Amino acid sequence: MRKVDTVDAIVVGAGHNGLVAANLLADAGWTVRVLETSGEPGGAVRSGEVTAPGYLSDLFSAFYPLGYASPVLRELGLDRHGLAWTHAPAVLSHLLPDGRAATISRDLAETMASMETFAAGDGERWRNAYRDWAAVSDRMLEVILRPFPPVRAGLGLARQLGPGDALRLGRRLVLSARELGSELFSGEGARVALAGCALHTDLSPEEAGGGVYGWLLTMLGQQVGWPAPVGGAGELTAALVRRLRSRGGEIVYRAPVRRVLVARGRAMGVRTADGRDWRATRAVVADVPAPALFLDLVGERWLPGRMVEDLAHFRWDGATVKVDWALDGPIPWKNAAVGGAGTVHLGADLNGLTRYSGKIATGEVPEDPFLLLGQMTTTDQSRSPAGTETAWAYTHLPHRAQWPADEIAAHVERIEAVIEEQAPGFRSRVVGRHVFAPGDLERENPSLVGGALGGGTSAAFQQLFFRPVPGLGRADTPVDRLYLSSSSAHPGGGVHGAPGANAARAALARDRGLTGAAYRGLVERAQRVIYR
Template sequence: MSVLRAGSDAVVIGAGHNGLVAANLLADAGWSVTVLEATAQPGGAVRSGNLTAPGYLSDLFSAFYPLGYASPVLEKLDLDLDWVHAPEVFAHLLPDGRAAMVSRDLATTMASMEQFAPGDGDRWKAVYEQWTSISGPLIESLFTPFPPVRPGLALLRRLRTAGALRLARLAMLPARELGAQWFRGEGASVAMAGCALHTDLSPEQAGSGIYGWLLAMLGQQIGWPVPRGGAQRLTDALVRRLEARGGRMAYGVPVERVLIARGRAVGVRTADGHDHRARRAVLADVPAPALFLDLVGDRWLPPRLVEDLDHFRWDGATVKIDWAVGSKIPWSDPAVGRAGTVHLGTDLDGLTRYAGHLALDEVPAQPFLLLGQMTTADPTRSPAGTESAWCYTHLPRRASWSAGEIDEHVARMEATVERHAPGFGRSVVARNVMSPADFEQANPSLAGGSIGGGTSAAFQQLFLRPIPGLGRPDTPVDRLYLASSSAHPGGGVHGGPGSNAARAALARDRGVGGRAYRAAVSATNRAIYR
């Protein structure tokens, strides 16, 4: 028998950063909000802890936050955070020992790119100047509901027709092609391509270029900062802000079902048998398949939507190592020690081979690594003269991985670091390994070790995310909204999906205007899913 709990205006499923952003925005509007989190603590993929050795703080999942620092969503929340930077933003370390360095100092970046080809320093500067001319409205467009009408018009005014057409073409370019068009040497091209592989896209895949361009140019403009004291500080700031506005947090209460009456979400039922009433909205910061197939069920969904979910594509699996290093990492190139993030293991062709192995369900013999030097960015992370470091790479998405397979791949990863930093292994005090299964166990939303809420491929972006539809957080169930990275604008710590879901809930609740809004959504859904 279920037990009815006192209701709130809104119930938010999941206390990841998107759920917390949504809850804060609803609380700002005067709504009473309850956030139900399945695990014992908030944050989702934005958490920190002592994984390796005493005195060493590790970010459990995500770490560097250029999108969060640039996000107008988080900026408007005015969170109590202290952002800090590594001396240099990132370095891409090639197998032959050369490094392409991106710095917040433009002259430093230009000098690094110039080493690979005469004129590439100036070419990088020209690309950056093009970026700064449109970055304001472009960033605003990325984090608003689709289509981004106001910021989109501001961007169009700045670009005019010719510029808009060229930006549309850029958005479709593979990272390899973009680099070949803009630069002559490998340094600048591989720097952008490595940034593209923060997603699950290959350098040959349509749309990968714009991801590389976006992250590299944000690095040049604002850096890739981190919250002083760990990623958890961002989560803690969101929780404090919400509770100060009367929001209620509940932990260890997994939601089993969204309660629906007459086609409208009216609350949720948790695993302990309690029903939590939602007078105005239910917002779900969980992956799209979990929301629609597990919490709602096909009874309430158009058959075509259920069929489309069969084609929902996850991003790849992830394996991550955290290290407590008893010294600074002994890079052969000391300049690499100044970078907060290091890309290593492959050149541009190697990135293509690496992505090809993943596409063929093969374990890459030479993995591409993303490595973070957290104490270099934030001295509070470990004792002076040491390093709290991590690196991760992707594996094919599979039902399971044996401990032996993970151990073999960890050995490949550590051997890659050792080649570029001889003596690294001797300097490691302790380590912690997270397999794809460990990711999911620690955070159920990271299903199978997928960290992006679904692929970043063009066929699952904008109005195609998470499936062909509105590109908005509204669902076929009235007053139920998808607030996770499975929704537009997708993965990354920026709060966009949570903000969009809160905005949709507020729009639906506005009297006559809200009824018109729902009628328009319903009519469009009927057209899409009939």
């Protein structure tokens, strides 16, 4: 006979979103158990020594401007649980093939001076763009990160701006990165910095809606920087774990969930691979990709037919190959100004970004990859021995089921050639190397399907109320008391905790007396309209 353990809420997955949801439910007095497939927490927010002894690498994500600015994480008070942040001397340098660099610094005057070297007046234009952002940033982050639709924050933002400026902001949010950059700036420095930041997603400089990501990341860089946790990305996870345990929450490792238990349309708990049933009386919160939750853990029986059809059109973001290096000294950049940047973009100018994105869109491997590179010891001196550097770079590839080892090896060669071109002698400083091919990323973290980092494309057709499929844009699912808390849910990828917080709030709203019936009734009526 199977043993049944009962708690108020089961959280599937100890990624940062699952841990955020667990913390918020524990704050409400619920008993919470997190079931994690692997032997450690964190999902894509983890660190480890994978290159050489004494060199600490962030295995997946590294810099967290959204996490630092997120009202969700700020309200958790993780500094009281050991989390500390650190900054590189400069935020970002976009290094052009001709050797010039556009640099964003937390010092506004320094950023302005860098952008001014590309076009007279772009320093002042940058200041104006930043003033526009700073005026709305608090409400914008609330609009972006709170449950959809963001009625209160949205109305507050609209009142602040007035009808005309609200419409202008709305127009800005749907521009491509190229169009937005050309409207805001005259020179290539500021334009390519914005477009390069947009490519942290899977959107090309030409795609509608891509500009908002570039605007968000560049302006956050100016406002708060792109900080990293002292001691590695895993310290953010460790703080979430410590906070959860201080509130009585439990994490069970090596407990892969194979089925969400459903009875009469309601989630009752989960079953793990060992056949054990774990009961949840109030909620099951799933920090797993949407297709895995609905098609594998729940099953088509409990889903509306139209939703199953919609899931067939779910689109992943691009694959990723990531290389970590242990270096016996700093990267020997030809342009010394780049040495102080925590993040470096290199390998393409603006037109090169478009060509690179076009290759990926047509399923080809870019011969000249655009790189996002992190200088981690420059940012946090604890990451490697004195006088050395822990660094990484990643680039995107088309999303494929498999990548042969020789193709990945050839692409790693291209990656290092791009760096060597701008930093002669780079290869001679490598004392350790570790490569994550797309399949390796998925094996380390099953949520990174095919090496996709964002939980699904950031394209407009899969955002807001289209995420993960056309619906409410909320954490609620067609199964009562089952909630989606991964980056497949609104507002999507990034380490900010919003999908986890939104799922926890939905579960709490469902559980409350008045909204328990009324809220669920509204959700069910809306779903009948969508999926009939």
